[in-house]
Amino acid sequence: MNETNSLIQIKGLRDGLLVSLDDAPWEEQRAALLTQVDGQPAFFQGARLALDVSSQVLHVNEMVALRDQLSERGISLWAVISESPTTEKTAQLLGLATRISKPRPEEGRKFAVEDLGEETALFLHRTLRSGTRIEFSGHVVVLGDVNPGAEIVSDANVMVWGRLRGMVHAGAKGNRKAVICALELSPMQLRIADEVSAALRPQENPRPEIVRINKDGKLQAELWSPG
């Protein structure tokens, strides 16, 4: 690796590249970055680039110049991350992001709970909309609705204090004693361990129901009552 390259680090992100710069003088940094880009035009062409400038203080004209130079090379600068409030302000002024890809809690979230297993519950106080997938090793409790197109996968029990209209898989690692309960049960599909039931017909007068595997090894819904 030659000297200019040691100033910058390039990482691939899910939706673009992250370039991290050192605290060296800005002109050197900028030159190093452009040299790097010009050296591998095919790699950078069309890329979305986020720039981490650590504590570097950048003003509008410097950032605009860089953005334009990158843009001439077919690279779109969309974010500048910095510890310096001045630089952050500059970036915001130019409509650039100052954080990269906020974690997206709604989509495909896996919750890792080591060693606690089924004795832990995940409490979700919101409606799970289409496209949301929750995977959890313990119990899942939802205070809200589970809409069609949302999925919950739990190694233990799932309880929905609301309308269950999406897909729920309880006892996903094979626990046949797991149960699913909801105030209103009209799911797309329910699974407990490896048993699957197709959509249950929505009831005229919805009532709380609990689903478990019965003696015949099939999923069965019954009135959910205390005790």
Place this chain on the structure above:
Amino acid sequence: MPAQVITITSGKGGVGKTTAVANIAVALASEGSRVVCIDGDIGLRNLDVILGLENRIVYDIVDVIEGRCRLKQAMIRDKKLPELYLIPAAQTRDKNAVSPSDMNRLIKDLRNDFDFVLIDSPAGIERGFKNAIAAADRVLIVTNPEVSAVRDADRVIGILESEEKGPGSLIINRLNPTLVKNHDMLSADDVLDLLAIELIGIVPEDENVIIGSNRGAPVAFDTKSRAGQAFRNIAKRLRGETVPFLNLDSNDGFWQRLQRLAGRK
């Protein structure tokens, strides 16, 4: 006061986003608001057709972003309404020609000169959609009273919530009161029940909408059309007025309930 930036989106295609943008823009501009619409559907532009401005396009949004023209040069003034402008999409490029930060910059330049910036989002939840919502202050979600459109709207609302763009407001488009009465179509209540967001308008099915779109004269100009009235009411609500919902049905209990739902902010 700087402009309110409103993006109209849906998830599913063909539910009437572009028609809604054109009609709401016409209705707002007819009431004296300064309005600019941006066609965010790069590669599949048609907001210009519905507004009847197709033959006036010289420059488009990609020309502005790539610096081939000034912003003002790409803004097409409406034939009838002097306070209504369109920034057309490029037809020969694709969504990747624009980034969310490009949209933010462009809209920053428009904010001080207008009361409303309306952005027509493409269908889907990919790049074009992300561009369209990047600068939005408020998002309107258009859906039809059918299961697949509602499912996609639900997904879009979920994404908007995770991007901190709020849950948005709902337009139920192409509701047919007769079909609803016969239980052959989801009712507005059914849709609201699932999506649980604020309702901003219900537009009845009306053949004048298609006729207007084909002629390049949106139905909001037509004072006799029920759909036109519904779009004018949406525009009034965006301007902060309280307007009762159209009585599409004689069943009062149902509509009173709807109004209560809509009033809940």
